[in-house]
Amino acid sequence: MSAVPFELGLNTFGDVPTENGRTFTDAETVRLIVEEAKLAEAVGLDVFSVGEHYREGFVDSAGAVILAGIASVTDRIRLGTAVTVLSTNDPVRLYNEFSTLDALSGGRAQLVLGRASQTQSFPLFGYDLADYEALFEEKLELFMRLQRESPITWSGTVRAPLVDVTLHPTMRAGGIPTWIGVGGSPNSVIRAAQYGLPLMLAIIGGEPERFAGHVDLYFRALEQFGKPLQPVGQHSLGLVADTDDEAAETWWTSWKPMIEMMGKERGFYPPTRERYQSELLTGALFVGSPETVAQKIARMVRELRISRFDLKYDVPGLSRSARAHSIELLGTVVAPRVREILAEESVNV
Amino acid sequence: MSDVTVGILGAGKVGTVLGRLLLAAGYRVLIAGSGPVSRIELTIEVLVPGAVTATADVVARESDIVVLALPLGKYRSIPRSQLEGKLVIDAMNYWWEIDGIRDDLDDPRVSTSEIIQDFLPTSRVVKAFNHVGYHDLDAGPRPAGSVDRTAIGIAGDDDAGLARVAQLVDAVGFDPVPIGSLRDSISLQPGSSLFGANFTADAVRTAIDDFPATPRGQLVAATRAHESGGVADD
Ligand SMILES: NC(=O)c1ccc[n+]([C@@H]2O[C@H](COP(=O)([O-])OP(=O)(O)OC[C@H]3O[C@@H](n4cnc5c(N)ncnc54)[C@H](OP(=O)(O)O)[C@@H]3O)[C@@H](O)[C@H]2O)c1
Numbered sequence: 066m067s068a069v070p071f072e073l074g075l076n077t078f079g080d081v082p083t084e085n086g087r088t089f090t091d092a093e094t095v096r097l098i099v100e101e102a103k104l105a106e107a108v109g110l111d112v113f114s115v116g117e118h119y120r121e122g123f124v125d126s127a128g129a130v131i132l133a134g135i136a137s138v139t140d141r142i143r144l145g146t147a148v149t150v151l152s153t154n155d156p157v158r159l160y161n162e163f164s165t166l167d168a169l170s171g172g173r174a175q176l177v178l179g180r181a182s183q184t185q186s187f188p189l190f191g192y193d194l195a196d197y198e199a200l201f202e203e204k205l206e207l208f209m210r211l212q213r214e215s216p217i218t219w220s221g222t223v224r225a226p227l228v229d230v231t232l233h234p235t236m237r238a239g240g241i242p243t244w245i246g247v248g249g250s251p252n253s254v255i256r257a258a259q260y261g262l263p264l265m266l267a268i269i270g271g272e273p274e275r276f277a278g279h280v281d282l283y284f285r286a287l288e289q290f291g292k293p294l295q296p297v298g299q300h301s302l303g304l305v306a307d308t309d310d311e312a313a314e315t316w317w318t319s320w321k322p323m324i325e326m327m328g329k330e331r332g333f334y335p336p337t338r339e340r341y342q343s344e345l346l347t348g349a350l351f352v353g354s355p356e357t358v359a360q361k362i363a364r365m366v367r368e369l370r371i372s373r374f375d376l377k378y379d380v381p382g383l384s385r386s387a388r389a390h391s392i393e394l395l396g397t398v399v400a401p402r403v404r405e406i407l408a409e410e411s412v413n414v
Numbered sequence: 415m416s417d418v419t420v421g422i423l424g425a426g427k428v429g430t431v432l433g434r435l436l437l438a439a440g441y442r443v444l445i446a447g448s449g450p451v452s453r454i455e456l457t458i459e460v461l462v463p464g465a466v467t468a469t470a471d472v473v474a475r476e477s478d479i480v481v482l483a484l485p486l487g488k489y490r491s492i493p494r495s496q497l498e499g500k501l502v503i504d505a506m507n508y509w510w511e512i513d514g515i516r517d518d519l520d521d522p523r524v525s526t527s528e529i530i531q532d533f534l535p536t537s538r539v540v541k542a543f544n545h546v547g548y549h550d551l552d553a554g555p556r557p558a559g560s561v562d563r564t565a566i567g568i569a570g571d572d573d574a575g576l577a578r579v580a581q582l583v584d585a586v587g588f589d590p591v592p593i594g595s596l597r598d599s600i601s602l603q604p605g606s607s608l609f610g611a612n613f614t615a616d617a618v619r620t621a622i623d624d625f626p627a628t629p630r631g632q633l634v635a636a637t638r639a640h641e642s643g644g645v646a647d648d
Contacts, residue, residue, distance in 0.1 A: 184511045195487060195514030249427045249548070251457040252447075271549030282460040289456060331511075332603075333547075333610030340612070 071366065071407060072373040073400045074112030075105050075392065076147035076300055079125030080379035082388060089385070094124045095131060097385065101378075101392060102135040106142040108396025114147035114177065114375060119185040122381040129162035136170035144170055147300060147375060148179035148246040148265070152200035153186040155224055156208040157232065164236040172237060177265045177300075178205065179246025179253075202256075205245075209260055212240025244298065247279070254279050258286030263295040266369070268349045269302060274368050284370075298373035299365055302380070303351030304387065305358050305394040313345055316352045319382040351376055355398035362399070363406040374403075416440045420582070421477025423470050423492060424484035425454040427548045428505055432481055433462035435555055435586040444477055446470040448484070448491065471496055479582065481543070482506050486526055487513030489533060498536045501575050503582075505543040506530070507604055522630075522637045525600040527569065540570035540579040541599040542590075550612045555587020565589040565615040567608060567622065569599035589615040593622045600634055601625040 081094045089097065102113040113135060115128040125131065132144045144166065149159065159176075167174035180197065187194045203223045210217055215235065220226035245257035246265045257264045264283050266276050280297055287295060302320075306312035317338070328335040336344070344350045351358050362374050378391050420436050422429045425447040436443050443465040447454040451467045458467050474480055474496035482492065486506040504527045508519040519526055531539040543551065543566055554564040566588045570576040580590035593601060601622055602608055608621045625631040 193514050194511060197512070251426065251430060251454075251461060255453075255457065271547070272553055275549060275552050278461045282457060285460055286456055328610070331509075332605035334607055 070372070071404060072111040072298075073362075073395065073403065074114060074143075074145075074373065074375040075101075075110055075395070076114045076116065076375045076377040077101070077125065077379050078116035078118050078123045078147075078377065079131070080381045080383065081122050081124065082379065082385045083382055084385045088382070091124045098124075098131055099134045099138060101388065102142065102144075103138055104389060104392050105396065106139045108393055109400060110142065110392070110396045112143045112145055112175070112373070112375065114145035116147045117150050117186070118183050119189050120183065129166055132166055132174070133169055136166060136173065139170075141173075143173045143175055145175040145242075145244075146177050147377070148177040148267075150180065150186050151178040151204050151208065152180065152197050153190045153192050154204070156204050156211060157224065157227070159208060160211045160232050160236065163241055164232065164234045167237060167241050168234050175242040175244070177244040177246045178208070179265070179267070180248065182248070182267070182269070205256075205260065209240075209243070209262075212236055212243070246300070249276075249279070251279065251282060254283050255286050257295075258283055258292060259290055261287065261290065261292035261295065263298065265298045265300055265373075265375075266371075267300045269300075270344070270349050272347055273299070273301070273349050273365055276369055280369050296372045297370055298375060299369060299371045300375045300377065301349050301351050302377045303353075303358065304378065304380075304383070305351075305353070305355055305391045305399060306387065307354065307390075307394075309353045309357050312352045312354065312357075313342075315383070315387050316350070316380070317341060319380045323381055355394050355402060358395075359399045359402035359406065362403050363410075366403070366407060367410070416442070416585075418442070418479065419444060419477045421445070421473040421480040422465075423473060423480060423482050425457060425467075426483065428543070428551070429481075429483035430457070430461045431548050431552045432483060432505070432543065432586075433458070433465045435551065436582075437462065437464045438555075439582075439585040439587070441582075441585075442466075444468050444473040446473040448488070474500075479503060479578070482530065485509070485512050486519055487516055489530060492533070494534050494537075497534050500537050501578060502530070502534060502537045502539045503543065503579055504530050504539050504541050507544050507609075509604070522600070522634045523641050525569075525596055525598075526603060527596045527599045531571070531596055538570070538572040538575040539596060540568060540572070540575050541596065541602060542566055542568040542579050542583055545602045545606070545609045546588075546612060547610055554612065557587070558584060558589075561614075563587075563589050563614060564612055565591045565618040567591050567593045567602045567618050569593050569596055569602060571595050589618075591615050591618045591622075593618070601631070605630040 105113050116125045119126050163174050203221050216229045216231040244263045244265045247253040248267045304312050304316045325335045419442040421444040433443050445465045471493045474493045479501045481503040483505050486508050527541040556563040566583050568590050583590035
């Protein structure tokens, strides 16, 4: 494991923040994301990734455009998605956007493809949710072929056929790093392995350790398909603040209304404060002081054999200053501390 | 060690977790996905070691009790002739993000388990395991008598079937709480305060008692009264 350098990244869904009680406009939020990505680079974080949502309170509907803005004001940080809803995207357009982003950023573009936890893109772009699997399957096959062969001839059911087509700007040889995001379905784990693509585990509730079986399954499946070893990453939500109490209180204030709203939409019971506390302690929320969060991330590296951890640092209504402070602490204190813990452990092993 | 064979239709998140729980409780477990056995072999070998993979037809035919752990929207693909006369546990929910928008599955007048019972007229359908998230099922089993033991609401029209399912729920590590008939099982569905909750038996009973007073409970009562030509009582 120690051969793979550990990467720490940030994810945003473009959640609209507040400042001194005032809610940002959508446009202000878009500009803030670019500033936050600059900050992430300044504090030494490795990756900055933008989601894809189509609803009030989230401004990440055109991720490639935001990433292009970030590309032009940063030099080093890698630029990705979290996640791209492949089922409702056109693989050709996606290729065009990300080959352009990769050119613009000097080879820093990457993707996570998956099923977002939000599904507004289906009705918006005229797709049936019930077709999710078939759409994903066929579009993934096409997208990977687009990245790996050129010119390409293809026909299928999800878009117009391609006859001897070469897309421009052409992608770098072999394509950009393309991860598959999974939320617990064993089938999706197998699919990632089948394509030999790295695995991003979206762990947003319950004890993260329960994904250890999925990681075993992934490595076993890679082996069975004769694919080279690939990295495993984890996406979770959280906030770093100066103390555990401050982090817990600040996150709860913004997270509670959001989870209540989601519960209403989907018909599930929103968590109690008690349950929230146990999510902090043993669950999937990475909320706490730098030491608490660093220890918890290091535990994930151990238990789940991850080499990349992405923290989704925003939640609607969280203040701009809390977000900025969280990014700073993550880069300047948590990241070096995680690496230190991992180095100590590899010496002791 | 039990000599009861439990079959699971669905090798996804819920199916694999229930498979592990049932094996740990000593049941023999058969499990199927929608496709050929080869597609789930590795998954089951790694995630549910000890379970036997087979096609859905074979699982349904060879099992004493069959758990439905597939997307509800696909219920018509359940091998119904193999399930004749059997005890069937319905763990399914209408989840529009998976099933798509389906008015037939989202009718407050009928519980989704009644729809399944209609589809499997000679089977004895019992609703169970549907209202607790799969990660809570995974983390939740406790020995009987534990103060923090998670409870599972169960519902059915057949007393013997209910009793057998209660025994199974208890054996895998949860408190079974009978909440009524299949018609009543609407109070275990999405939209109820039990759904997604991780409650002890007392809290489940309280939530069931309180259901009629909730907005969802009132909607159910009003639409059902209308259907039967009666007057909604308020
Ligand atoms: N997720 C939860 O926390 C939770 C909790 C309680 C209850 N539930 C309910 O449990 C059910 C399963 O949910 P899940 O989250 O486990 O979904 P999932 O991960 O998508 O798994 C569904 C499984 O069902 C299989 N399947 C589809 N049609 C089938 C058929 N005709 N015969 C046998 N297997 C079939 C699928 O196989 P293929 O991939 O081969 O099609 C897949 O293995 C749903 O009704 C859900 O509402 C979910």
